Amino acid sequence: MRPTLFLICPVLLFLGLSYLLPFLGIVQLSFTDPQPGLAQYRHVLSDPLTLAVIWRTLRLCIIVTVVSVGCAYIITLLWVRGTPVIRLLTELCIMIPFWISVLSRAFGWLSLLSNRGLINTWLKDAGLIDASIQMTRNEFAVVVGMAHYLIPFAVFPLATAMRNVDERVLTAADGMGASRLRIFWQIFLPMTGNGIIGATLLVFVFSIGFYVTPALLGGGQSVLLAELIYLWIFQMPQWGMAAALSVVMMIAVGGILVALMRRNAEIAK
Amino acid sequence: MTGLRPGRLATLLCGLVAVFLLMPLIAVVPVSFTSKRYLSLPDGDWSWRHYAALFSDPDWGRSLWTSIEVGVLASSLSVVLATAFCLGLWMMRPRFGGLMTGFVLLPMVAPPVVSSLTLYFFLNKLSQWNSLIGYDTLGGVVLAHTVMVVPYAVIVVMVSLGQLDRRMDLAAQSMGASVPTRIFGIILPNIRFGLLGAFVMSFLFSWDEIGVTLFVTSVNTITLPRRMWMGLRDNVDPSIASLSVLLILVVAAIVIGRAAFAMRAARSRR
Numbered sequence: 001m002r003p004t005l006f007l008i009c010p011v012l013l014f015l016g017l018s019y020l021l022p023f024l025g026i027v028q029l030s031f032t033d034p035q036p037g038l039a040q041y042r043h044v045l046s047d048p049l050t051l052a053v054i055w056r057t058l059r060l061c062i063i064v065t066v067v068s069v070g071c072a073y074i075i076t077l078l079w080v081r082g083t084p085v086i087r088l089l090t091e092l093c094i095m096i097p098f099w100i101s102v103l104s105r106a107f108g109w110l111s112l113l114s115n116r117g118l119i120n121t122w123l124k125d126a127g128l129i130d131a132s133i134q135m136t137r138n139e140f141a142v143v144v145g146m147a148h149y150l151i152p153f154a155v156f157p158l159a160t161a162m163r164n165v166d167e168r169v170l171t172a173a174d175g176m177g178a179s180r181l182r183i184f185w186q187i188f189l190p191m192t193g194n195g196i197i198g199a200t201l202l203v204f205v206f207s208i209g210f211y212v213t214p215a216l217l218g219g220g221q222s223v224l225l226a227e228l229i230y231l232w233i234f235q236m237p238q239w240g241m242a243a244a245l246s247v248v249m250m251i252a253v254g255g256i257l258v259a260l261m262r263r264n265a266e267i268a269k
Numbered sequence: 270m271t272g273l274r275p276g277r278l279a280t281l282l283c284g285l286v287a288v289f290l291l292m293p294l295i296a297v298v299p300v301s302f303t304s305k306r307y308l309s310l311p312d313g314d315w316s317w318r319h320y321a322a323l324f325s326d327p328d329w330g331r332s333l334w335t336s337i338e339v340g341v342l343a344s345s346l347s348v349v350l351a352t353a354f355c356l357g358l359w360m361m362r363p364r365f366g367g368l369m370t371g372f373v374l375l376p377m378v379a380p381p382v383v384s385s386l387t388l389y390f391f392l393n394k395l396s397q398w399n400s401l402i403g404y405d406t407l408g409g410v411v412l413a414h415t416v417m418v419v420p421y422a423v424i425v426v427m428v429s430l431g432q433l434d435r436r437m438d439l440a441a442q443s444m445g446a447s448v449p450t451r452i453f454g455i456i457l458p459n460i461r462f463g464l465l466g467a468f469v470m471s472f473l474f475s476w477d478e479i480g481v482t483l484f485v486t487s488v489n490t491i492t493l494p495r496r497m498w499m500g501l502r503d504n505v506d507p508s509i510a511s512l513s514v515l516l517i518l519v520v521a522a523i524v525i526g527r528a529a530f531a532m533r534a535a536r537s538r539r
Contacts, residue, residue: 003448007357011350011373011419019376019384019416022391026383029390071286077275078283086280088528093287095528097294099520101477103497104513108293110505111300116309118296151290180276209380211480216501226382233386233484246383253380 023250026243033240040244050228050245057225060142060214061207067147068203069196072154079155080162098152106216109145110136113217137219145217146207153206154199161195194267201260205253225249294517301510308505319511328496329512336476336493338407343414344422344471348464350415351422356452359430360438370423377420385484388413392485405487413485414478418471425470429463430456 030040044050079090097105112118113135120132135141165188173183211226218224223231225245232242275283303309304316323329354373358366376384389404392413396403403409433456441455457464479494486495500506 004357004361007353011354018391023387074282075286081275093290095524096521097290103494104516107509107513108297111296121310209382211382229382246386249380250383
């Protein structure tokens with residue numbers, strides 16, 4: 001059985017050297033740069049500017065999560081339970097955006113929302129507005145872009161939950177004369193609750209560390225945590241602060257993921 | 270039964286979500302045909318100039334080639350590492366297998382920006398003693414991409430190993446086959462489609478990777494997403510619209526083709 005040990009080790013060694021060790025280096029930096037001690041953490045957790053970014057990130061991520069999971073629920077419902085034609089159409093609507101580059105998607109939203117973009121041009125041509133409406137470089141654009149990116153990710157856990165719903169329970173409720181609305185609210189929705197929780201946590205975790213879409217659609221006007229780390233590294237070298245913020249983020253996300261796994265383990269029992 | 274199908278309201282709402290999902294993909298089409306040098310709609314005069322620019326500008330070609338090189342190298346490396354790891358777990362079933370898998374999947378679940386910072390830090394350190402695999406080099410990007418895509422390769426290989434019949438391997442073992450014979454003669458040939466899938470998956474994620482790439486490159490090693498980013502960040506360049514149209518067409522063709530194939534397969538099964 002010895003030879004198999006040589007199979008397992010390379011990837012552990014590779015990730016240990018190129019991921020874990022550097023991350024420990026980051027942790028070390030967070031306690032030592034520019035001066036040893038907890039000053040970096042104190043700054044990150046008390047500086048009003050940083051706190052404002054933390055709150056903005058949390059607020060936006062919550063909005064994005066609610067929008068994404070809501071939209072994903074509707075489209076997953078049709079994907080899993082619709083007629084074959086509808087199933088095929090919804091699958092295409094989910095899968096095509098999913099495989100398209102995050103940059104193309106952000107660019108698509110810029111084409112739609114910018115001052116010379118499609119929507120403003122249409123509205124002007126229709127005579128509804130005189131001057132362009134500012135729809136990019138703000139939180140609205142960030143929410144739209146991030147939700148668009150995250151909906152497909154929310155679909156997969158929801159689809160698993162909906163496929164696991166026992167058809168006979170619904171038929172029984174129907175046979176007992178429950179209305180369609182009642183079947184949905186009192187049976188279908190609670191039975192897919194685990195999928196909703198899974199999708200919510202997944203989307204939330206993804207949205208917290210997300211850099212590209214907010215940076216492009218926010219246009220530097222609504223900086224989120226990831227962009228703040230980027231600025232601290234590349235604009236005003238403040239490694240210690242960036243490191244401390246990263247550690248805080250890692251702990252927060254790790255906590256959410258452990259909670260998620262505990263839940264799943266309990267359900268599996 | 271039919272009473273339990275989604276009703277009209279659900280279908281209507283789903284239509285709205287579908288429009289939301291497809292809108293930005295459609296919006297880039299008219300923009301790509303503008304005759305102006307900035308992001309705008311073609312008002313009357315449609316033009317191919319941004320498509321022509323894409324093919325005549327050597328920078329785009331160079332970036333395309335860089336992305337292919339990085340993708341092929343990173344996914345080859347990650348498939349080899351992932352396959353060895355999964356084989357080891359499958360054959361040996363060690364005690365802390367779950368923990369090891371969790372560790373290998375870490376780059377997938379950590380916030381992207383934390384991974385980016387970590388890899389930037391790592392490549393900076395590497396630059397100090399080796400100029401081939403440090404910051405802003407091809408080797409460095411390959412290394413960083415391998416870290417990021419290896420979890421996906423592990424998942425795909427693990428799933429295909431899970432579907433493999435263990436008795437086949439046990440039979441070979443009881444007839445006295447050595448470990449290399451079991452691996453190369455029995456197991457790998459039987460999961461070859463899984464390995465191919467892992468390669469394709471890793472390549473696609475490396476091809477699209479931008480978060481980490483932004484942190485570990487600057488001027489020498491510019492992948493296609495990195496060049497798109499540069500064109501989007503400074504002043505929106507309509508060439509990106511034409512590139513996006515081409516990329517969207519490729520993806521749409523693959524996804525629709527796959528769906529058609531799956532439908533035909535389902536029909537013939539009936």
